[in-house]
Amino acid sequence: MGYDPANPxxxxxxxxxxxxxxxxxxxxxxxxxxxxxxxxxxQPGVLMHKAENGDECYTVRIGAxxxxxxxxxxxxxxxxxxxxxxxxxxxxxxNVEFMVDSKAKVQPLLDDLKSRGNxxxxxxxxxxxxxxxxxxxxxxxxxxxxxxxxxxxAVMDELFDYFTSHKLPAQVRLALACCLNMCGAVxxxxxxILGVHRKPPMIDHDAITGLCELPLAISAxxxxxVKPATAKNSAGExxxxxxxxAERCMFCGNCYTMCPAxxxxxxxxxxxxxxxGGKVSNSxxxxxxxxxVIPFLPxxxxxxxxxxxAVKNILETYANDARKYERVGEWAARIGWExxxxxxxxxxxxxxxxxxxxxxxxxxxxxxxxxxxHIK
Amino acid sequence: xxxxDTPLLDELEKGPWxxxxxxxxxxxxxxxxxxxxxxxxxxSYRDKVTHxxxxxxxxxxxxxxxxxxxxSDVPTQFPGVAHFHTVRLNQPxxxxxxxxxxxxxxxxxxxxxxxxxxxxGSTGDLVLLGTTTPNLExxxxxxxxxxxxxxxxxxxxxxxxxxxxxxxRCEWGCYDTQNLCHSLTMHYQDEIHRPAFPYKFKMKxxxxxxxxxxxxxxxxxxxxxTWRDDIRIxxxxxxxxxxxxFIPNAGAHSDKDxxxxxxxxxxxxxxxxxxxxxxxxxxxxxxxxxxxxxxCLNVMPRALRPGLxxxxxxCVGAKAPILDGAQFATMTVPFIEVNxxxxxxxxxxxxxxxxxxxMEVGKNRERVGETIMRIGLPTFLKVMEITPTPQHxxxxxxxxxxxxxEDEVEGGWDRDVIAYRKRNAQ
Numbered sequence: 001m002g003y004d005p006a007n008p009x010x011x012x013x014x015x016x017x018x019x020x021x022x023x024x025x026x027x028x029x030x031x032x033x034x035x036x037x038x039x040x041x042x043q044p045g046v047l048m049h050k051a052e053n054g055d056e057c058y059t060v061r062i063g064a065x066x067x068x069x070x071x072x073x074x075x076x077x078x079x080x081x082x083x084x085x086x087x088x089x090x091x092x093x094x095n096v097e098f099m100v101d102s103k104a105k106v107q108p109l110l111d112d113l114k115s116r117g118n119x120x121x122x123x124x125x126x127x128x129x130x131x132x133x134x135x136x137x138x139x140x141x142x143x144x145x146x147x148x149x150x151x152x153x154a155v156m157d158e159l160f161d162y163f164t165s166h167k168l169p170a171q172v173r174l175a176l177a178c179c180l181n182m183c184g185a186v187x188x189x190x191x192x193i194l195g196v197h198r199k200p201p202m203i204d205h206d207a208i209t210g211l212c213e214l215p216l217a218i219s220a221x222x223x224x225x226v227k228p229a230t231a232k233n234s235a236g237e238x239x240x241x242x243x244x245x246a247e248r249c250m251f252c253g254n255c256y257t258m259c260p261a262x263x264x265x266x267x268x269x270x271x272x273x274x275x276x277g278g279k280v281s282n283s284x285x286x287x288x289x290x291x292x293v294i295p296f297l298p299x300x301x302x303x304x305x306x307x308x309x310a311v312k313n314i315l316e317t318y319a320n321d322a323r324k325y326e327r328v329g330e331w332a333a334r335i336g337w338e339x340x341x342x343x344x345x346x347x348x349x350x351x352x353x354x355x356x357x358x359x360x361x362x363x364x365x366x367x368x369x370x371x372x373x374h375i376k
Numbered sequence: 377x378x379x380x381d382t383p384l385l386d387e388l389e390k391g392p393w394x395x396x397x398x399x400x401x402x403x404x405x406x407x408x409x410x411x412x413x414x415x416x417x418x419x420s421y422r423d424k425v426t427h428x429x430x431x432x433x434x435x436x437x438x439x440x441x442x443x444x445x446x447x448s449d450v451p452t453q454f455p456g457v458a459h460f461h462t463v464r465l466n467q468p469x470x471x472x473x474x475x476x477x478x479x480x481x482x483x484x485x486x487x488x489x490x491x492x493x494x495x496x497g498s499t500g501d502l503v504l505l506g507t508t509t510p511n512l513e514x515x516x517x518x519x520x521x522x523x524x525x526x527x528x529x530x531x532x533x534x535x536x537x538x539x540x541x542x543x544x545r546c547e548w549g550c551y552d553t554q555n556l557c558h559s560l561t562m563h564y565q566d567e568i569h570r571p572a573f574p575y576k577f578k579m580k581x582x583x584x585x586x587x588x589x590x591x592x593x594x595x596x597x598x599x600x601x602t603w604r605d606d607i608r609i610x611x612x613x614x615x616x617x618x619x620x621x622f623i624p625n626a627g628a629h630s631d632k633d634x635x636x637x638x639x640x641x642x643x644x645x646x647x648x649x650x651x652x653x654x655x656x657x658x659x660x661x662x663x664x665x666x667x668x669x670x671x672c673l674n675v676m677p678r679a680l681r682p683g684l685x686x687x688x689x690x691c692v693g694a695k696a697p698i699l700d701g702a703q704f705a706t707m708t709v710p711f712i713e714v715n716x717x718x719x720x721x722x723x724x725x726x727x728x729x730x731x732x733x734x735m736e737v738g739k740n741r742e743r744v745g746e747t748i749m750r751i752g753l754p755t756f757l758k759v760m761e762i763t764p765t766p767q768h769x770x771x772x773x774x775x776x777x778x779x780x781x782e783d784e785v786e787g788g789w790d791r792d793v794i795a796y797r798k799r800n801a802q
Contacts, residue, residue: 003517013520014438015565017466021554024472034543038677041627049545057545065396069403070482070491077475090471090495092589119394126628138420140505142428149396150388157391167631182696183498188593222699254699260430267424280593282585284646284671287592287704301421302384324634325646357700
């Protein structure tokens with residue numbers, strides 16, 4: 001049978017939802033559901049979960065690109081078929097996990113993974129840099145201010161040793177979002193790489209009347225910088241359009257989201273900001289937002305050396321200075337952000353002082369501070 | 377489709393991390409449109425801007441979500457990606473798969489798409505990246521008929537819910553995250569597939585306060601497992617950590633010498649409430665002071681386990697910064713039992729109270745956290761019929777501008793200014 005274009009609604013099936021998860025559980029998982037006692041990380045990338053009845057589930061975690069072909073997925077299926085009774089899973093950080101039910105099966109699995117070039121690196125557990133979550137970037141998005149896959153590849157190449165080892169004070173969560181929409185939710189990451197625009201939108205007066213609902217474009221601006229205006233199109237005709245008060249623009253791109261005739265992207269205007277010190281977990285301290293410490297680095301494909309160096313510098317300064325268990329943000333809060341800037345050597349600029357909504361929450365309203373080199 | 381020169385992208389074939397460029401090239405041997413993905417991306421690497429057009433509304437009949445339209449702005453150069461729509465497949469809860477299921481999906485995507493995917497998208501969907509408009513209906517037919525699967529959400533609807541792996545392979549799952557996630561996904565198929573909300577609405581389910589799916593940062597409706605009785609202590613295992621028999625933090629720090637395990641420095645002193653102490657080699661916890669942060673359990677998983685009276689805390693309204701700034705989800709329901717026997721009716725009631733209010737008062741493209749921010753947490757709690765408690769705030773308000781209601785004030789607000797002036801001259 002199959003789809004009949006002449007009768008598209010024939011035999012239509014809708015709203016059946018995802019397949020039930022339980023059919024995808026390896027037997028050791030299914031048998032011990034809700035009966036796990038504890039876990040150990042035997043080596044970077046290898047976990048052992050112990051069940052109440054003594055069963056053990058060994059998990060080998062590998063890093064993977066988020067952008068992944070069906071050829072590579074099939075190869076991962078081959079690994080699962082050879083070693084894991086045909087079961088595997090993905091983590092929320094785009095890692096892949098292969099599970100076996102005895103310790104004897106771990107080494108053959110590790111050997112197999114190692115034999116597959118650099119396609120399946122084992123790691124990403126414990127006090128490591130796990131996989132960097134990210135967005136689409138230039139590979140598939142219409143609003144990005146930078147690429148995603150390429151920047152992440154360059155950063156993870158440089159930090160590879162931290163993916164495959166447990167030598168950091170705590171886990172370090174990296175994330176990249178290619179514009180301020182933050183589909184990658186980098187607002188709560190230890191180190192966040194964020195694509196930013198720095199030029200106000202252009203206005204395509206030839207297209208705007210046909211493409212956009214002007215009131216939506218106007219109300220999209222959180223700062224009231226977009227106003228209705230009559231403009232001349234390239235044929236010299238008066239058209240209903242908008243004008244932008246560039247001094248008010250904060251380059252969020254929300255107008256472009258609502259109106260395709262207001263593009264912001266620009267090879268010189270766009271680049272990367274670095275934010276630091278966010279976390280999601282409630283462990284010890286409350287969840288916290290990432291904070292902007294480097295306002296701009298240029299887009300330098302294919303390997304973004306400035307961004308890679310900035311991330312590595314922050315990571316290694318933290319690794320050398322933080323106490324055991326301290327996340328990046330906990331370390332910076334303990335030593336004080338003035339010390340964070342001094343120790344990392346990152347120049348503090350006025351752009352790290354908030355002047356948007358809720359800004360006052362971040363200003364210092366005490367006489368307690370440290371005399372760092374910033375005070376002349 | 378011809379192969380393009382990609383000298384910039386070729387640089388990303390170097391290095392130890394898996395290369396998406398190498399992967400794309402391998403896939404291109406079978407799916408030549410991947411050469412055009414590489415070609416257009418190379419052009420972006422030269423031009424330093426994207427070459428995807430803005431938007432394009434496409435979909436399958438009867439659904440308002442699940443497919444995201446995408447068109448190249450250089451289609452004559454790269455005809456293989458002229459149409460390059462995204463198809464979001466609703467992932468199984470916590471992303472376990474059989475190789476048979478994945479191979480079916482791969483075969484489907486070999487037939488109808490580019491062969492490239494995201495495993496997975498930020499919200500949790502299995503994302504199939506790149507197909508044409510004419511392929512959408514046949515793909516959907518095969519997906520629902522042969523693979524018994526469905527699309528996820530996009531646009532102003534309930535986005536595909538996601539959860540941590542919970543009780544499947546973790547000792548800390550305080551409720552059955554997969555069951556709740558799957559059940560609500562099935563219960564709300566209409567809301568996932570047909571946009572009816574002011575804006576997107578995300579649900580995420582974490583089994584404990586470590587929050588591995590980032591529910592508190594990324595979801596409008598975050599259900600985070602917790603417990604309300606005492607942490608279970610195995611004192612013999614505590615001694616095992618003290619003696620060095622067990623490695624702290626499950627071995628997470630194994631590649632650096634941090635010295636001998638020091639329970640005072642590593643556990644007692646890092647407890648945010650200071651509610652733990654040692655009596656000899658016996659660990660004591662004043663559980664009434666515990667805020668269930670998970671640190672001590674993380675460090676000593678063999679000795680400490682969550683209590684037995686388990687359930688969840690519901691937090692509402694997280695979002696990324698666009699537009700007014702990032703928000704974490706606000707603690708709304710301190711404790712709720714997560715009960716499969718009632719088909720989670722108690723949780724559904726909370727969800728639908730939120731939706732009823734938000735759909736009435738929420739503005740276009742306003743996330744529920746922004747609505748709460750605009751209108752106020754006190755009003756939200758009243759709407760939710762939740763008793764306000766000190767747990768709802770970090771500290772009481774410091775400004776005195778209380779919005780008193782007339783019926784709260786003795787005698788109401790109608791007063792006689794003439795009588796007032798007789799007593800109190802101008």
